[in-house]
Amino acid sequence: MSKKAKKINEIATKQAQKVVSSKKTINVYTTALICFLFAFMLYSNTLKHDYVLDDYGAVADNWVVKKGVQGIPIILTTTYRYGINLLSDNLYRPLSQIMFAIEWQVSPNNPSLSHIINVLFYALSCFLLFIVLRKYMSKVHPVIPLAITLLFAAHPIHTEVVANIKSRDEIMSFFFLLLTMLLLHIWFTKKKWWSLIASMLMLFLAFLSKEGIITMLFLFPFFGWYFTNAKRKTIITASILLIIPAIIYIAIRHQIISKFNATSAISITDNFLVAAPDTASRFATAIMLLGKYLILTVVPYQLVSDYSFNQTPIIGLGDLRFIIPFMVYLAMGIYVVLNLRKKNMIAFGFLFFLITTSIYSNILFIVGTSFGERFMFLPSLGLCMAFVFFITQWLKISASNNESEIDIIKSKPIFTTICVLILFLFAFKTIVRAAEWKNQSTLFEKDVTRSPNSAHMHLYWGLALRDKAMKEDDIQNRNAIMLKAVAEFDKGILIYPKYTDCYEHLGLAWYRLKDINKSLFNYETALKLNPNKAVTWNNTGIIYFEQGNLQKAMEVYKKSLSLDPNFSDAHLNLGSILGTMGKFQEAIEEFKKCIQFDPENIMAHKYIGITYKSLNNPEEAKIWLEKAQMLEQKKPQKTTNEKTAK
Numbered sequence: 001m002s003k004k005a006k007k008i009n010e011i012a013t014k015q016a017q018k019v020v021s022s023k024k025t026i027n028v029y030t031t032a033l034i035c036f037l038f039a040f041m042l043y044s045n046t047l048k049h050d051y052v053l054d055d056y057g058a059v060a061d062n063w064v065v066k067k068g069v070q071g072i073p074i075i076l077t078t079t080y081r082y083g084i085n086l087l088s089d090n091l092y093r094p095l096s097q098i099m100f101a102i103e104w105q106v107s108p109n110n111p112s113l114s115h116i117i118n119v120l121f122y123a124l125s126c127f128l129l130f131i132v133l134r135k136y137m138s139k140v141h142p143v144i145p146l147a148i149t150l151l152f153a154a155h156p157i158h159t160e161v162v163a164n165i166k167s168r169d170e171i172m173s174f175f176f177l178l179l180t181m182l183l184l185h186i187w188f189t190k191k192k193w194w195s196l197i198a199s200m201l202m203l204f205l206a207f208l209s210k211e212g213i214i215t216m217l218f219l220f221p222f223f224g225w226y227f228t229n230a231k232r233k234t235i236i237t238a239s240i241l242l243i244i245p246a247i248i249y250i251a252i253r254h255q256i257i258s259k260f261n262a263t264s265a266i267s268i269t270d271n272f273l274v275a276a277p278d279t280a281s282r283f284a285t286a287i288m289l290l291g292k293y294l295i296l297t298v299v300p301y302q303l304v305s306d307y308s309f310n311q312t313p314i315i316g317l318g319d320l321r322f323i324i325p326f327m328v329y330l331a332m333g334i335y336v337v338l339n340l341r342k343k344n345m346i347a348f349g350f351l352f353f354l355i356t357t358s359i360y361s362n363i364l365f366i367v368g369t370s371f372g373e374r375f376m377f378l379p380s381l382g383l384c385m386a387f388v389f390f391i392t393q394w395l396k397i398s399a400s401n402n403e404s405e406i407d408i409i410k411s412k413p414i415f416t417t418i419c420v421l422i423l424f425l426f427a428f429k430t431i432v433r434a435a436e437w438k439n440q441s442t443l444f445e446k447d448v449t450r451s452p453n454s455a456h457m458h459l460y461w462g463l464a465l466r467d468k469a470m471k472e473d474d475i476q477n478r479n480a481i482m483l484k485a486v487a488e489f490d491k492g493i494l495i496y497p498k499y500t501d502c503y504e505h506l507g508l509a510w511y512r513l514k515d516i517n518k519s520l521f522n523y524e525t526a527l528k529l530n531p532n533k534a535v536t537w538n539n540t541g542i543i544y545f546e547q548g549n550l551q552k553a554m555e556v557y558k559k560s561l562s563l564d565p566n567f568s569d570a571h572l573n574l575g576s577i578l579g580t581m582g583k584f585q586e587a588i589e590e591f592k593k594c595i596q597f598d599p600e601n602i603m604a605h606k607y608i609g610i611t612y613k614s615l616n617n618p619e620e621a622k623i624w625l626e627k628a629q630m631l632e633q634k635k636p637q638k639t640t641n642e643k644t645a646k
Contacts (some may be wrong), residue, residue, distance in 0.1 A: 031126065035146075063597045066083075066599070067599070076094050078256065079092060079257055092257065100168070117168070118168055125175045128182065129148075143392075157380055158430070163433075164575055173206045174208075179202040181199075184224075184602060207246060215358060219235075226348055269308055272364035285315050288322050290329060292325075298383065307370065308371075308455070309496060333350075353381070440464035445464070448461040457493045458491040459489065469481035470512070500536075520540070535560075540554035540572060545576070568601060569594070572590070574606070584611050589610050
């Protein structure tokens with residue numbers, strides 16, 4: 001062949017490769033779009049859901065978030081729960097809270113907007129997941145990353161994450177992790193420094209979303225070694241540099257948390273493992289919970305929003321509920337060790353699951369919650385990988401198959417049947433479970449029957465019933481529902497006699513039922529158990545106020561504000577006392593402080609107007625009363641999830 005002919009042949013070959021590459025790119029993004037649409041449609045029934053469970057603390061009752069964009073500097077310099085009555089905690093997750101603040105600025109008190117964004121970013125994550133898997137798993141058949149992505153997208157255990165606005169932290173952490181992985185692949189395959197630096201930035205954003213992503217630092221090297229031809233030096237360089245975002249995040253977190261009196265004490269109602277009598281029983285119970293994680297990830301037959309005290313018992317080392325999951329996890333670990341060097345794909349899936357689950361295992365350290373379905377959001381990807389790799393190895397589906405994804409679906413009926421059946425069952429369960437997350441009532445009414453021994457669950461259902469009662473116009477119906485709420489709070493106390501929250505809400509329930517003596521008794525009992533809760537002091541002050549004991553009421557309100565200077569309701573109530581005592585100027589100052597922390601508080605605006613009338617200042621009174629009227633027309637004063645007995 002002449003030189004000219006060779007040159008023409010080379011050019012033709014390059015052009016052909018470009019065409020093939022272009023077709024593959026279109027195919028990849030088209031398939032990724034299918035994954036996006038599939039995930040979005042699965043959760044489309046949540047788009048008009050209300051706030052539920054932790055959404056109130058994260059958004060609706062968070063005074064920092066409700067400041068809108070003005071609250072962003074506070075979010076960046078305070079702990080995660082700072083905006084909820086100044087509760088101290090050891091968490092620093094500003095990114096999701098910044099998003100909530102922006103959403104509140106754009107459309108205040110609009111859960112639909114937040115649900116749309118949750119679903120959108122979940123679907124985008126599934127879009128990215130397919131691309132990331134396709135990039136790393138270029139040596140396996142394209143149907144494998146597709147099957148993994150669809151299984152992950154449809155998995156019912158993710159319902160809590162997507163349907164609960166608060167769990168935006170999980171979604172965004174995963175989203176930025178996938179961007180990290182995508183950029184890291186460029187480093188592994190092309191060794192572009194910009195991609196490694198960009199991956200460090202994306203990982204830092206993942207940390208700002210949720211710190212649990214730290215387990216991925218152990219997995220990044222395995223992705224480079226398992227799925228690329230990157231040299232050892234390239235993998236080690238990336239592994240070392242990706243520790244930098246973690247160090248920066250930990251340093252910032254430590255600096256922020258150290259400014260507050262953050263307590264590491266964990267309540268028995270949040271994590272019952274703190275009640276374990278010894279290390280052995282704590283270990284055995286933790287392994288039992290890991291077994292439950294495994295069961296729910298493989299067969300998500302019954303999902304519940306709360307598994308806390310006393311739904312699950314403390315067990316010993318001789319209990320089968322410890323022995324069986326211990327043996328299963330041990331077998332998984334042994335399988336990983338024996339097959340890791342062979343670059344066995346099933347072993348990689350198990351490794352991913354074990355490492356990402358470890359941080360929530362309660363073995364290395366006690367975490368804030370004993371058990372939560374949301375903790376399986378990232379680990380479930382490992383089991384999805386292991387399952388699909390097992391099926392495809394069994395059916396001998398590999399890159400050597402020259403068939404397309406469609407051809408594989410047609411030519412491998414067993415593979416297709418298994419995948420379609422599981423996807424159908426997963427999708428059905430996800431849609432049904434997502435519908436249950438519509439509001440407090442729909443969720444807790446279902447879950448209290450599934451977790452009947454959980455003190456938390458009875459508290460939540462009692463709160464939902466109390467809120468439902470307050471929406472009733474008929475007095476008899478209202479009282480009947482309120483008594484049902486009382487019964488639920490009593491059940492919570494029966495399960496855990498020192499449950500402060502149940503006593504506190506019993507106080508408010510009896511107040512609504514006009515039984516002041518029972519109300520005061522329960523508030524005082526709550527204060528004996530926990531004298532550091534501003535809300536309880538505030539509500540006790542209301543009782544004293546109605547009894548005509550203004551001096552005592554004022555003392556109690558001031559006590560509430562000493563515990564939480566930013567508590568808007570306490571400022572409002574203290575202002576009311578001062579106004580009643582004729583201290584009008586001091587009353588106005590308190591009402592304005594209330595507005596500072598709750599800008600849309602109708603009553604505070606109205607009371608300022610009334611107080612200015614008492615000061616013979618009709619012009620100023622008119623301004624404030626008109627503001628109150630504008631707020632009233634904009635939206636009705638919120639009555640759900642009340643903090644006070646106004």
